[in-house]
Amino acid sequence: MIDFRYHLVSIIAVFLALTVGIVLGTTMLQDPLLDTLRSETAELRGQTEDLRVERDTADRVNAGADQMAEALSADMLEGRLAGLEVVLVLSPGADAETADSLTSRVEQAGGSVAGRVEIAEELLDDDNTDFAGETARQVLADPDSLAGLDPYEKVGAAVGRALAAPEEDTGGAGIDEVDTDEAEEAEGEPDGFDAEAALAAFADGGLLTVDGSPAASADAAVVLAPAAGYSPSGDDRKAANTALAALVSSLHGELGGLVLAGDVPSARGDGLLALARAGEPGFATADLSGRPMGDVVAVLALAEDMDGAGGAYGIGDGVGGFLPDPLPGPREEPGGDDEDDGAAVKASDGPRDAARGEE
Structure with missing residues (x-):
C-alpha cells in the first residue's frame, strides 16, 4: 500500500x-x-x-485613363466605322449600361447600330439544345451546310446569316449607288432564305429577343459577354460559356467583322473571353468593356477586325497589347472621292509612312 x-x-x-x-x-x-x-x-x-x-x-490612374479616353475618344474613333451597320449581340447576363455605352462608341466612330439581338438563357439550357439546333436547320434554305456542326455552332451560323448584310456586286459603286430595289430584296433572298423569318423563328421559340431591324443589315457585330457575377441556370458557368464561344465563332464566320467584348473577369478562368481566346479565334476580343477606355478599345479592335486582323486586347491573359498598334485608320465613306483606294485606310499608311518618305 x-x-x-x-x-x-x-x-x-x-x-x-x-x-x-x-x-x-x-x-x-x-x-x-x-x-x-x-x-x-x-x-x-x-x-x-x-x-x-x-x-x-491604381484607382486614380484608372480614373485618369477613363477621363482621358472620354476626352480623346472623338479623335481616336472618328471615321473608324464610317458607313458600317453594326448589330449588338448580348449574351445572357450582359450589362445593359455597357451595351448602351458600346452603342454610343460605335456611333461616335461613324457607324450605326441597326438593332440588338439578346440571347435568351433558355438557349443555353441543356433541355433546349436539340430544339435550338433543329430550329437553325429549319430556317436555312441549305441545311446541309450545317453538317458536322454542334447545335450551338448551327445557331451561330443561322443567326449570323440572318444578320449579315447581303453581298452586292456594286461594280465599284458606293453603297449609296446600289439599286434600292436590290437592297429591298435582301430580306428575302432568291435561294429561299428569309432573314426576318429566321430571326422570328428563334424569337418565337424563346431563344432570342430581337430589338430594332437587324435582319440582313449587319456589316459587323459587337458581342457582349456576360457580366461578372452572372451565374447561368444550373450554375455550370463553363458549359454555358463554352456553348456561347462556339456560337460566337460560328457567328463570325457569317459576318465581315466581329469583336467579343467583356469585362476583366470574363477573361479569366471559365469566362467567355478566356474560353474564346483559348481557341485562338479569328475575331477580335477586348476585355475592359464597361469602362470608357475599354469601350474605346473594343471599337478600335472591331475596326481592325474589319481588315481581317482581329487581335486580343486589354489586360487579360493572351492579349497582344492594350489596344491595336498601329491604330486602324478612318474608313473611307462609301461613294467618296477616292473610290479606287479601297474601303479602308490603315493608320500605318498615314503619319508613319509620311515620316519614312521624308527620311
Whole structure:
C-alpha cells in the first residue's frame, strides 16, 4: 500500500513545476515573445498600408485613363466605322449600361447600330439544345451546310446569316449607288432564305429577343459577354460559356467583322473571353468593356477586325497589347472621292509612312 506522504510529495512536485513554468512564462519568455509579436504586427500594418496606397494610386490612374479616353475618344474613333451597320449581340447576363455605352462608341466612330439581338438563357439550357439546333436547320434554305456542326455552332451560323448584310456586286459603286430595289430584296433572298423569318423563328421559340431591324443589315457585330457575377441556370458557368464561344465563332464566320467584348473577369478562368481566346479565334476580343477606355478599345479592335486582323486586347491573359498598334485608320465613306483606294485606310499608311518618305 502506497504511503500518504508519497502522494503528498507528488502533488507538491506537480504544483511546484506549474509555478516555475508560470514564473518563466511571465518573466524570462514574456518580453522576447511580445517583442516578436509587436514586430510582426508592425510589419503587417506597414504592408497593408503599402497595398492600400498602391490600390488608391491604381484607382486614380484608372480614373485618369477613363477621363482621358472620354476626352480623346472623338479623335481616336472618328471615321473608324464610317458607313458600317453594326448589330449588338448580348449574351445572357450582359450589362445593359455597357451595351448602351458600346452603342454610343460605335456611333461616335461613324457607324450605326441597326438593332440588338439578346440571347435568351433558355438557349443555353441543356433541355433546349436539340430544339435550338433543329430550329437553325429549319430556317436555312441549305441545311446541309450545317453538317458536322454542334447545335450551338448551327445557331451561330443561322443567326449570323440572318444578320449579315447581303453581298452586292456594286461594280465599284458606293453603297449609296446600289439599286434600292436590290437592297429591298435582301430580306428575302432568291435561294429561299428569309432573314426576318429566321430571326422570328428563334424569337418565337424563346431563344432570342430581337430589338430594332437587324435582319440582313449587319456589316459587323459587337458581342457582349456576360457580366461578372452572372451565374447561368444550373450554375455550370463553363458549359454555358463554352456553348456561347462556339456560337460566337460560328457567328463570325457569317459576318465581315466581329469583336467579343467583356469585362476583366470574363477573361479569366471559365469566362467567355478566356474560353474564346483559348481557341485562338479569328475575331477580335477586348476585355475592359464597361469602362470608357475599354469601350474605346473594343471599337478600335472591331475596326481592325474589319481588315481581317482581329487581335486580343486589354489586360487579360493572351492579349497582344492594350489596344491595336498601329491604330486602324478612318474608313473611307462609301461613294467618296477616292473610290479606287479601297474601303479602308490603315493608320500605318498615314503619319508613319509620311515620316519614312521624308527620311
